[in-house]
Amino acid sequence: MTNPDFDLFRTSEDHEALRGAVRAVAEDKIAPFAAEVDEKARYPQEAHEALVASDFFAPHVPEEYGGVGADALATCIVIEEVARVCASSSLIPAVNKLGSLPLILAASDDVKKRYLTPLAAGEAAFSYGLSEREAGSDTASMKCRATPDGDDWILNGQKSWITNAGVSEYYTVLAVTDPDGKRGSNVSAFVVEKSDAGFTFGEKERKLGIKGSPTRELHFDHVKIPGDRLVGALGDGLxxxxxxxxxxxxxxxxxxxxxxxxxxxxxxxxxxxxxxxxxxxxxxxxxxxxxxxxxxxxxxxxxxxxxxxxxxxxxxxxxxxxxxxxxxxxxxxxxxxxxxxxxxxxxxxxxxxxxxxxxxxxxxxxxxxxxxxxxxxxxxxxxxxx
Structure with a gap:
């Protein structure tokens, strides 16, 4: 009798077919530009467009939001095969998942539909704003703050080391919403849009590797965030x-x-x-x-x-x-x-x-x-x- 637990150790035919499809795209559309992307430290736009065209841009997005609904292993295979030829390009699907997963895990249906749908269509990318200059491994010590303003919030502060900053249209940002609250339970998550007034980017970091993926700081100067952009419950951000x-x-x-x-x-x-x-x-x-x-x-x-x-x-x-x-x-x-x-x-x-x-x-x-x-x-x- 077959033990279904052993399926852990065997990829399915669908997974291997996916690997072949991603490898073909990576070798044909991404690999030829990898050296130039690294040398010029430029965003791999060719990879971006190829991933959108082949539905590998954000494969993790569920079908109900227009995505292909790839499982976790399938998403890993996409990232693995792209990274095999260009690590910078592999950060496109990887960070789209990182930035949007808080929504998938905790957001309301309205927030999911509003932001996951354009992500699935390849119309917008997602980044993730957690770390700060003095809050790297110690994330609970963050200083970025969201202050209530009626039903809305006013966001002030900065985030550091943000992958694909400036390229992404949407950012899941963590901020302190209760300065006097219990450490670790006083942070909330919000979606910030690139076009929000007062939201700007620092200069691109000059890095050892992954040079094609822009890494920048996010700066928030009295950025007004509508209350309906809260991700999950207040205080559940961390x-x-x-x-x-x-x-x-x-x-x-x-x-x-x-x-x-x-x-x-x-x-x-x-x-x-x-x-x-x-x-x-x-x-x-x-x-x-x-x-x-x-x-x-x-x-x-x-x-x-x-x-x-x-x-x-x-x-x-x-x-x-x-x-x-x-x-x-x-x-x-x-x-x-x-x-x-x-x-x-x-x-x-x-x-x-x-x-x-x-x-x-x-x-x-x-x-x-x-x-x-x-x-x-x-x-x-x-x-x-x-």
Whole structure:
């Protein structure tokens, strides 16, 4: 008798068909521009348009709002396959999920319909405003404040490290709504629109990697937010934010797996062609052992991400542990695999003639954002200790 739990470890035919479709789009429409996107630190508009045209722009949006209703694993596969050729471009579907998931988890039907429908249609992108200059890992210490104004709110403050800021039309922003309230229960979530008066952006950050994805500060100067843009209940913002991260850390794990796969693919192609001492360097046992370790750790990371994605889809109680573990392990693996891939190419790996050095730089951020890997270990330990 088949145990249905074992389906965790086998992707369906639909998932593999999806992988093939995304890979074709990524290789044809995204990969040719990846180097230029990185070199010029420009937004990957070609990828944006290709993802919209193929319904991979925000595949997680439920069908009732015009989306394709991709499950958590399918969304991870989209992100993984895009990241395999361009990490900057993979942040388009990843951050669309991050920015809009608080609505899916907690917003009213009216708010969901108003904002998820244009997202699903590819007419608007979504970003997420949680971190601040002095409130990174310690999110509860945020200073951004929303003050009541009749039925509406006045938003003042700033947010830092916001992915795709300036490109996205919509932003889920967390702000303190009860300054005297209990820490962690005094924050609420709102949707801010790019066109709101008083809402501006800082300069683009100059970054080590993911250069094609603009990262900016958000600035709020007496921004009036209609009361009907509240996401979830008043005071539930931080709870919603943490629930969101439990799910979206899995997508960062998927991004890390994609980057690592792209690096392994590049290294394999090179060692099969490069000759030294009269034979292909792939024939040397030392090289073979490196490749074996890279592939072994990559497959372990992929399985962790896929299991976590299945748990995300079911909203299992142990998702916090598995989401943190998948993100942490996969991103650490991505750093090791990309570092070894550069090593396998020798001097060539250190040049921009090959994409490996870009992948190494891109991999680093996966250990940092959506919670540093030190924070992931805190999350896991808390789950273990009850």
């Amino acid at each position: 709870k919603i934010a943490l629930r969101t991260l439990d799910h979206t850390r899995v997508t960062i794990g998927a991004q890390a797996v994609g980057i690592a796969q792209g690096a392994l693919d590049g290294a394999l192609a090179y060692v099969k062609e490069r000759k030294q001492f009269g034979k292909h360097i792939a024939d040397f046992q030392g090289i073979q052992f490196m490749l074996a370790d890279m592939a072994m750790e990559l497959e372990a990371a992929r399985q962790m991400v896929y299991v976590a994605a299945a748990k995300s889809e079911r909203q299992d109680k142990d998702l916090s542990f598995f989401g943190a573990a998948a993100k942490c392990y996969a991103s650490d693996v991505a750093m090791r695999v990309t570092t070894d891939a550069v090593q396998l190419l020798g001097g060539a790996g250190y040049t921009q003639d090959f994409p490996l050095e870009r992948m190494l730089r891109d991999a680093k951020i996966t250990q940092i954002y959506e919670g540093t890997n030190q924070v992931q270990r805190i999350v896991m330990a808390r789950q273990l200790l009850g």
